[in-house]
Amino acid sequence: MKKKASLKDIASKVGVSTALVSYVLNGQEQEKRVGGEMVKKIRDAAVALHYTPNRIARSLRTKKTNTIGFVVADIDYRFSSGVMKAIEEGCLKYSWTVIYGSSGENPKKFAELLKVLVERQVDGLIIVPVEHCNKQIEELTKQRFPFVLIDRILPGIDANMITVKNEQVAHMCTGHLLGKRFRRIAYISYQSSLLNLADRKKGYLSAVRELGPPDPRLIKELPNLNRDEEVKVAIDELLALSPACDSIFFATDTLAVSGLRHLNALGIKVPEQLGILSFDESDAFELYRCPITHGRQPLDHIARLALDTLQRAIDGMPGRANHMLDMTFIEGKSCREK
Amino acid sequence: MKKKASLKDIASKVGVSTALVSYVLNGQEQEKRVGGEMVKKIRDAAVALHYTPNRIARSLRTKKTNTIGFVVADIDYRFSSGVMKAIEEGCLKYSWTVIYGSSGENPKKFAELLKVLVERQVDGLIIVPVEHCNKQIEELTKQRFPFVLIDRILPGIDANMITVKNEQVAHMCTGHLLGKRFRRIAYISYQSSLLNLADRKKGYLSAVRELGPPDPRLIKELPNLNRDEEVKVAIDELLALSPACDSIFFATDTLAVSGLRHLNALGIKVPEQLGILSFDESDAFELYRCPITHGRQPLDHIARLALDTLQRAIDGMPGRANHMLDMTFIEGKSCREK
DNA sequence: GTGAAAGCGCTAACAA
DNA sequence: TTGTTAGCGCTTTCAC
Numbered sequence: 169m170k171k172k173a174s175l176k177d178i179a180s181k182v183g184v185s186t187a188l189v190s191y192v193l194n195g196q197e198q199e200k201r202v203g204g205e206m207v208k209k210i211r212d213a214a215v216a217l218h219y220t221p222n223r224i225a226r227s228l229r230t231k232k233t234n235t236i237g238f239v240v241a242d243i244d245y246r247f248s249s250g251v252m253k254a255i256e257e258g259c260l261k262y263s264w265t266v267i268y269g270s271s272g273e274n275p276k277k278f279a280e281l282l283k284v285l286v287e288r289q290v291d292g293l294i295i296v297p298v299e300h301c302n303k304q305i306e307e308l309t310k311q312r313f314p315f316v317l318i319d320r321i322l323p324g325i326d327a328n329m330i331t332v333k334n335e336q337v338a339h340m341c342t343g344h345l346l347g348k349r350f351r352r353i354a355y356i357s358y359q360s361s362l363l364n365l366a367d368r369k370k371g372y373l374s375a376v377r378e379l380g381p382p383d384p385r386l387i388k389e390l391p392n393l394n395r396d397e398e399v400k401v402a403i404d405e406l407l408a409l410s411p412a413c414d415s416i417f418f419a420t421d422t423l424a425v426s427g428l429r430h431l432n433a434l435g436i437k438v439p440e441q442l443g444i445l446s447f448d449e450s451d452a453f454e455l456y457r458c459p460i461t462h463g464r465q466p467l468d469h470i471a472r473l474a475l476d477t478l479q480r481a482i483d484g485m486p487g488r489a490n491h492m493l494d495m496t497f498i499e500g501k502s503c504r505e506k
Numbered sequence: 507m508k509k510k511a512s513l514k515d516i517a518s519k520v521g522v523s524t525a526l527v528s529y530v531l532n533g534q535e536q537e538k539r540v541g542g543e544m545v546k547k548i549r550d551a552a553v554a555l556h557y558t559p560n561r562i563a564r565s566l567r568t569k570k571t572n573t574i575g576f577v578v579a580d581i582d583y584r585f586s587s588g589v590m591k592a593i594e595e596g597c598l599k600y601s602w603t604v605i606y607g608s609s610g611e612n613p614k615k616f617a618e619l620l621k622v623l624v625e626r627q628v629d630g631l632i633i634v635p636v637e638h639c640n641k642q643i644e645e646l647t648k649q650r651f652p653f654v655l656i657d658r659i660l661p662g663i664d665a666n667m668i669t670v671k672n673e674q675v676a677h678m679c680t681g682h683l684l685g686k687r688f689r690r691i692a693y694i695s696y697q698s699s700l701l702n703l704a705d706r707k708k709g710y711l712s713a714v715r716e717l718g719p720p721d722p723r724l725i726k727e728l729p730n731l732n733r734d735e736e737v738k739v740a741i742d743e744l745l746a747l748s749p750a751c752d753s754i755f756f757a758t759d760t761l762a763v764s765g766l767r768h769l770n771a772l773g774i775k776v777p778e779q780l781g782i783l784s785f786d787e788s789d790a791f792e793l794y795r796c797p798i799t800h801g802r803q804p805l806d807h808i809a810r811l812a813l814d815t816l817q818r819a820i821d822g823m824p825g826r827a828n829h830m831l832d833m834t835f836i837e838g839k840s841c842r843e844k
Numbered sequence: 845g846t847g848a849a850a851g852c853g854c855t856a857a858c859a860a
Numbered sequence: 861t862t863g864t865t866a867g868c869g870c871t872t873t874c875a876c
Contacts, residue, residue: 185863223625225853287561312507452790523847563869
């Protein structure tokens with residue numbers, strides 16, 4: 169690669185000091201009252217030499233990189249790419265660049281990622297926490313590093329958090345199925361210590377309890393080592409119950425997609441034979457034979473709030489944000505009245 | 507945020523020079539034959555002070571950031587997230603961090619993105635070019651900046667390029683439909699100056715020509731300002747032809763998904779009433795009523811080759827890579843024999 | 845074995 | 861109005 173021109177190169181070409189060049193190229197020529205022809209000469213030299221500022225050097229000096237880190241749980245999740253897109257757009261406003269990384273739900277990778285981002289001096293972090301990452305998060309808090317947690321809440325942690333009303337929405341979803349006269353509503357989720365899934369389960373249970381004690385056999389919490397296979401087995405078991413389940417509430421979009429694929433293979437008709445509801449949205453739903461009823465997270469709103477909160481944190485503003493956002497309910501045709 | 511400890515802090519705590527600390531913390535204690543107890547003292551101090559290296563400072567000094575930039579056309583494309591995931595994984599091997607950015611198919615945003623990445627001193631770039639970006643790419647070549655183009659080929663540009671055999675695969679796909687006795691094969695694509703789409707069209711045309719002159723009314727190239735609407739209109743027109751089209755070959759996954767959604771709405775049965783083939787894969791296909799026959803790009807291979815090529819370029823190796831990769835053909839049930 | 849010191853490219857306080 | 865200079869945190873050469 170060709171050597172890049174530096175401020176010094178311009179300075180010596182024009183015969184002035186680097187300081188002057190710095191002023192001009194940073195638009196401080198008014199403030200510093202640099203002479204008009206000087207400004208022009210410097211500008212011309214910069215162009216002639218193909219000058220590109222070195223932000224690394226600037227960052228070292230100013231102790232600001234104007235870069236934020238964004239740690240997602242898995243790039244394959246619709247949530248991840250959706251929020252990423254929204255964050256990228258929102259960053260224009262702050263002139264931030266974002267370095268993104270995926271932990272793959274792996275605490276070790278998660279810790280490594282945080283380390284690298286901090287070493288690269290990002291000004292702040294937006295984080296989707298994973299299981300068993302409390303130590304890392306606590307360390308950030310202790311170092312007063314600016315960051316905000318999204319999507320998942322860590323209990324007992326002092327941090328900015330933005331999430332949705334998991335329990336309330338799950339309760340409402342289940343209530344919707346009950347309203348459509350489904351009475352054997354299965355719940356398929358993951359085994360997880362993460363609070364958002366625990367909350368969704370709570371919402372499901374509290375809704376079901378309004379009509380009687382929940383049947384534990386209708387609740388499937390999968391280890392998620394081999395999702396497709398586990399969902400397949402779970403659904404087969406649910407359908408073999410007597411009385412069988414008459415509907416399924418999927419706690420995530422990934423589970424719903426796996427489930428629908430299996431139902432397709434079984435030739436089971438939705439909603440005629442089985443009601444289906446998914447907590448989260450998936451793009452794959454749109455090609456399913458009937459529109460799937462599901463919740464929708466306000467991804468743009470989450471991103472905006474996250475950036476806004478992060479900005480405050482970076483500016484050293486005191487206080488913690490703690491937002492629980494509403495979701496949209498998209499009524500399809502997958503829970504038709506029985 | 508708390509002030510971070512620096513090498514100097516450790517040095518003065520232990521009472522040695524920063525050089526020594528640097529040696530130890532970079533694992534050069536053997537090579538520099540640093541005393542054993544000294545090593546321990548320095549290590550302990552680093553832990554005690556919560557030392558984190560400042561990569562910005564190191565980068566300024568070494569002129570290497572160990573960061574690469576990855577510019578995609580749109581994060582919503584399956585290709586983008588798929589390659590991104592593969593690149594991220596592949597980067598472990600090189601200890602690279604990747605800064606990703608999306609141009610949104612917008613040349614202005616594209617140029618801006620390149621500028622920012624270069625200013626941030628990325629060691630190299632992996633780029634999915636967009637329309638009208640030739641000037642920027644040529645500038646990179648002129649500056650001998652290390653980069654590699656993927657997915658799309660820019661004609662007449664001196665650069666490393668990795669893509670798939672668009673023409674050959676499109677020819678083969680069309681041939682597959684012909685082999686299933688489809689004779690009125692429509693082709694839906696985008697209006698674009700990009701060579702990969704031109705090549706797909708060439709492949710389609712050359713296959714069709716083997717059985718006679720192509721009917722231009724069967725070819726729809728959409729402006730892609732409002733995809734769903736344009737696809738809807740195009741399909742309606744194709745079905746209204748006499749004789750109507752008996753199958754559709756979609757040049758991209760996004761078009762295929764739009765198209766299938768409309769076919770769903772029309773109640774048209776695939777493959778009974780219409781054969782469907784998509785050049786690219788979409789996750790949404792898996793929930794469609796019948797498995798869609800489609801091509802699959804070797805995303806992992808593309809990523810590996812891209813990283814490998816970039817590494818060479820960064821190391822200043824001469825020569826240009828120019829790979830045209832094969833694709834996998836996934837036979838579903840959407841082109842059943844008529 | 846260890847340390848002094850230069851310097852990466854830039855900004856900003858201070859001088860003139 | 862323009863220039864000098866210190867120094868951000870680190871690596872690395874050279875000297876002791």
